[in-house]
Amino acid sequence: MGEEVNRLQLRKLQQTGAFSLLWFAGAVSVLIMVFVVGYVIMTGFSHLTLDFFITPPRGGLSGEGGISSTIIATVYLVICTLIIATPLGIGAGVFLVEYADNLKSSIIKKFVALARYGVETLAGVPSIIFGLFGYALFVTAMHFGFSILSAALAGSCLVIPVIIRTTEEALKAVPDSYRQASLAMGASRWETIRKVVLPSAVNGISTGLILSAGRIVSETAIFYVTLGGSYRTPTSIMSSGRTMALHVYYLAMETRAFDKAMATGAVLVVLIIIINLVINMISRRLSAKTGS
Amino acid sequence: MTGKQRLESVVKYILLFSALMSILIVVMIGIFTFREAIPAFRDIGIIKLLTGTVWRPGQGQYGILAMIAGSGLVTLGAVVIGVPLALGCAIFLSEIAPPAVRSIVRPSIELLAGIPSVVYGLFGMVVIVPLVRNIDVPGNTGFGLLSASIVLAVMILPTISSVSEYAIRSVPKRFREGSLALGATKWETLTKVILPGAKSGVMSAIILGLGRALGETIAMIMVIGNSVIIPFASSDNPLSIFLSRARTLTGNIAVEINYATGLHESALFATGVVLFALIMIMNSSARMLIGRGKWEKK
Numbered sequence: 062m063g064e065e066v067n068r069l070q071l072r073k074l075q076q077t078g079a080f081s082l083l084w085f086a087g088a089v090s091v092l093i094m095v096f097v098v099g100y101v102i103m104t105g106f107s108h109l110t111l112d113f114f115i116t117p118p119r120g121g122l123s124g125e126g127g128i129s130s131t132i133i134a135t136v137y138l139v140i141c142t143l144i145i146a147t148p149l150g151i152g153a154g155v156f157l158v159e160y161a162d163n164l165k166s167s168i169i170k171k172f173v174a175l176a177r178y179g180v181e182t183l184a185g186v187p188s189i190i191f192g193l194f195g196y197a198l199f200v201t202a203m204h205f206g207f208s209i210l211s212a213a214l215a216g217s218c219l220v221i222p223v224i225i226r227t228t229e230e231a232l233k234a235v236p237d238s239y240r241q242a243s244l245a246m247g248a249s250r251w252e253t254i255r256k257v258v259l260p261s262a263v264n265g266i267s268t269g270l271i272l273s274a275g276r277i278v279s280e281t282a283i284f285y286v287t288l289g290g291s292y293r294t295p296t297s298i299m300s301s302g303r304t305m306a307l308h309v310y311y312l313a314m315e316t317r318a319f320d321k322a323m324a325t326g327a328v329l330v331v332l333i334i335i336i337n338l339v340i341n342m343i344s345r346r347l348s349a350k351t352g353s
Numbered sequence: 354m355t356g357k358q359r360l361e362s363v364v365k366y367i368l369l370f371s372a373l374m375s376i377l378i379v380v381m382i383g384i385f386t387f388r389e390a391i392p393a394f395r396d397i398g399i400i401k402l403l404t405g406t407v408w409r410p411g412q413g414q415y416g417i418l419a420m421i422a423g424s425g426l427v428t429l430g431a432v433v434i435g436v437p438l439a440l441g442c443a444i445f446l447s448e449i450a451p452p453a454v455r456s457i458v459r460p461s462i463e464l465l466a467g468i469p470s471v472v473y474g475l476f477g478m479v480v481i482v483p484l485v486r487n488i489d490v491p492g493n494t495g496f497g498l499l500s501a502s503i504v505l506a507v508m509i510l511p512t513i514s515s516v517s518e519y520a521i522r523s524v525p526k527r528f529r530e531g532s533l534a535l536g537a538t539k540w541e542t543l544t545k546v547i548l549p550g551a552k553s554g555v556m557s558a559i560i561l562g563l564g565r566a567l568g569e570t571i572a573m574i575m576v577i578g579n580s581v582i583i584p585f586a587s588s589d590n591p592l593s594i595f596l597s598r599a600r601t602l603t604g605n606i607a608v609e610i611n612y613a614t615g616l617h618e619s620a621l622f623a624t625g626v627v628l629f630a631l632i633m634i635m636n637s638s639a640r641m642l643i644g645r646g647k648w649e650k651k
Binding site: 072073075076079080082083084085086087089090091093094095097098100101104148149150151152153155156157160161169172173175176178179180181182183185186187188189190191192193194196197198202218221222225249250251275278279280281282285286306307309310313314319322323326329330333334336337341 | 629
């Protein structure tokens with residue numbers, strides 16, 4: 062009997078040991094986050110001044126100047142990318158949720174399977190491959206050169222799967238009774254989607270767009286090979302440019318101006334934190350509304 | 354057909370077209386990258402390209418073995434460091450963390466996923482590289498495989514952790530209840546019932562993480578040193594191979610594409626084809642494993 066008790070104690074001890082290791086893993090991941098984010102923000106903020114935001118980089122090897130032109134280039138690129146990717150992404154999401162399941166033609170059904178495979182595959186393609194593709198097709202073959210246009214086209218490949226997935230999620234959360242009510246009143250499928258389904262999914266879809274904007278702000282590899290890297294303020298979609306993320310890279314690798322790089326990096330990290338908070342807020346409000 | 358019906362079917366086909374855009378892009382990426390790589394495959398030869406140890410574009414030598422070794426070793430390093438931590442987090446979040454703790458840990462990991470890779474690279478250059486430089490081995494500059502593996506381990510943690518957590522959570526409750534009812538402790542239930550049940554999902558999480566690691570570019574360029582050499586151990590300890598500088602497949606493309614011409618440019622596209630193929634194989638196998646690991650809902 063005593064031996065039995067000992068064995069049980071041993072098993073419990075084993076469990077305590079294992080669980081403390083798991084607690085440790087959870088704690089370490091939080092510590093890593095706090096350390097990385099804290100370090101970048103603390104060291105970066107000590108070099109931040111108002112001037113930094115409103116003066117353009119002066120170029121040259123010292124890394125002097127601020128980041129005003131890179132902020133403009135980033136905003137410009139985000140807008141252009143979303144203009145290209147949003148209609149395609151939302152359109153695809155609407156088709157996959159609203160049309161794909163009640164199709165009669167077997168050929169179109171095969172297309173749907175192909176489309177689903179495409180979305181999954183595209184989501185796994187590494188960004189440098191989008192860059193390489195964009196360089197070959199848009200920069201070289203189509204003669205768009207290193208420009209906001211080339212970069213936005215290549216960047217849309219990165220965010221289209223993001224928009225499709227969030228749109229699908231958002232549409233699936235709209236109760237079927239809405240659709241049935243609208244169809245029963247004589248509205249056509251498209252009228253139902255446009256006037257009933259999409260308006261009630263707008264919050265969910267907007268998280269996808271915000272998430273995509275965040276991806277463009279963070280992305281470096283694609284734009285390193287398609288955007289050209291000029292530190293001047295872009296004047297048209299054919300201008301070369303340099304996003305904030307790209308600026309961090311050039312500062313760190315070419316001028317070794319680590320202070321300025323860290324300051325720009327801190328701005329990026331704060332932006333990403335804000336984006337995460339906004340998305341969490343919207344999705345929390347959504348789940349409170351649908352009660353799921 | 355009335356006007357309204359015509360509109361309906363036009364809209365439907367426009368939407369179908371946008372749905373097909375993704376697969377179209379994938380196909381175009383395949384075609385374009387491969388087309389540009391053909392001269393390299395033809396003039397250099399696939400075997401020579403893949404097994405050549407010297408990459409000197411100026412002298413017409415294009416072997417990417419050093420980059421394959423670099424990518425392979427840095428990914429191995431990231432897996433050794435990152436996978437135990439990521440799986441630990443996944444099990445912690447799905448099985449033992451109280452809700453209040455979970456609501457701190459999970460957003461932290463999500464935030465790690467959102468930090469731009471250029472910021473990880475910068476952090477690596479400023480914090481990790483100087484630390485690694487302290488290891489006393491001849492020729493160690495801090496830039497190299499070890500620093501890159503550490504940075505990469507943090508970058509793949511969110512992917513592996515969230516996909517595994519999902520896999521562990523989808524093991525049916527009745528398995529756990531059955532095991533506990535038989536007198537197993539929570540830990541025994543976890544290791545002997547739940548984890549084996551989530552095995553294929555966890556495997557696919559690790560493979561997805563590997564894919565992310567192979568595809569990472571900017572952070573790698575910033576900390577790995579970018580020398581085109583086959584990594585070597587510079588002291589008696591074979592582990593010192595991780596202090597060697599290296600270059601990844603992705604870094605090779607990014608660093609040289611903007612000024613490359615002719616056969617050199619084609620060889621870089623061939624590097625892209627190799628990378629694309631590797632990652633496609635990994636992602637498809639991960640997807641198959643996820644499919645196989647699904648429990649029927651009851």
